[in-house]
C-alpha cells in the first residue's frame with residue numbers, strides 16, 4: 001500500500017492561524033511512521049508553541065538561521081539534504097512571496113532555496129490575499145520551479161469572511177506527498193473510473209442494490225491521479241469522501257450512471273468500469289410506499305442497459321476499456337466470456353466468496369485477463385491491486401502505441 005513510512009519529511013510551518021492544523025498533520029505523518037523534522041518561522045511561533053511540534057515529532061524544532069548549535073551552523077543546507085521532501089503547511093502569502101523571489105532571510109526559506117528535493121506548498125490565507133495578482137503570480141512562479149501547490153479549500157475563514165484560502169485537507173496534502181514517490185507514467189492520460197453499487201428504487205423507501213463498497217474504484221481513481229492522470233470518477237452511493245484532485249460525479253441508479261459515463265467516455269483514453277451496476281430495475285417503481293397488505297409479493301424487473309458493452313460497441317481507436325467481474329465460480333471462464341462479449345481490453349476478475357477478497361474488505365485477490373491469457377495477482381490491499389492494474393493498463397497503452405507506429 002503506498003504510504004509515507006520511513007520518508008524523511010521537512011515540515012515548514014509559517015505564521016497563519018492554520019498553524020494549529022499542522023499539529024494534526026504532523027501526528028498523521030508520525031502515525032504513518034514518517035520521520036518528520038519541523039522548521040518554524042518566527043511568525044508561526046506566535047500561533048503555536050514549538051514545544052507542541054517538538055513533542056509530536058520527537059525532534060527539536062528548528063527556528064532561527066543564526067541560533068543553531070555550533071555543529072549545526074550549516075543547518076539550512078543540512079536540513080534539506082537530510083529530507084526526502086519538504087512540506088510547507090500552512091504557507092502564508094509572505095512565505096510564498098519570499099520563496100517566489102529566492103529570498104533566504106529565514107531558516108525555512110534558506111533551507112528551501114538550498115533544497116534539491118521536491119517541495120509541496122499548501123497556501124492558507126484570506127481570500128483577497130490569495131486572489132491578489134501578486135500572490136497569484138508568486139504561486140505561478142513556485143509552480144514554474146516545479147513546486148507542487150496543494151490548492152486551498154473554500155469555506156469559512158478565520159478572519160470571519162468566506163471564500164477560497166482555507167488550508168486544504170490533510171488528505172489532499174498526503175496525496176501530493178505520495179505522488180512524489182510514485183512514477184508519473186500516466187501523465188497526460190485521461191481516465192474515467194466508475195465505482196460502487198447502483199440503487200434501483202422499488203418505492204420511495206426501498207431499493208435493489210448490492211454489497212459493493214466502492215473501495216476498489218476509489219483506490220483506482222486515487223492511484224491514477226497520483227501517477228499523473230487526470231481522473232473523473234462516477235460513483236454510486238458509497239460511504240467514501242471525494243478523493244482530492246478528481247472530478248467526482250455521484251449518481252444513484254444504473255440509468256444515471258450510464259448517462260454520466262456516456263457524457264464523459266468520448267474524452268477518456270481509458271475507462272475502468274469497476275462499478276457493480278445493477279443488472280435489473282423495477283419495471284414500475286411505486287410512487288408511494290408499498291404496503292404489504294396490498295402487494296402480490298412479486299416484483300417485475302426489466303434489464304438495465306450494459307454500459308460496458310455499449311462502450312465496447314462504440315469505442316474509438318486506441319481507447320482502452322477495463323471491466324470487472326465479481327464471480328463465485330469459474331472466474332477465468334467468465335472473465336474471458338465477458339472480455340469477448342463486451343469488447344474490453346482487460347477484465348479484472350475476483351472471487352466474491354473468499355473471506356479477504358471482493359466486497360467490503362480492505363484486500364483483494366484478482367486475476368487479470370486479456371487476449372493473451374490470465375495472470376493471477378497475489379492477495380494485496382486494494383491500493384496495491386489498483387497500482388498493479390494501472391501497470392497493466394500502462395503496458396497495454398505502450399503496446400498499442402507501438403502497434404500504431406509499426
Ligand code: CTP
Pocket residue numbers: 254273274275276277278279304305306307308309322323324325326338
Ligand atoms: N456492467 C455494466 N453495465 C451493466 C452491468 C455490468 O457496465 N448493466 C459492467 C460492470 O461495471 C463490470 C462488467 O460489466 O465492469 C461485468 O459486470 P458483471 O455484473 O460481472 O457482468 P454481467 O454482464 O452483469 O454478467 P453476469 O450477470 O452474467 O455475471
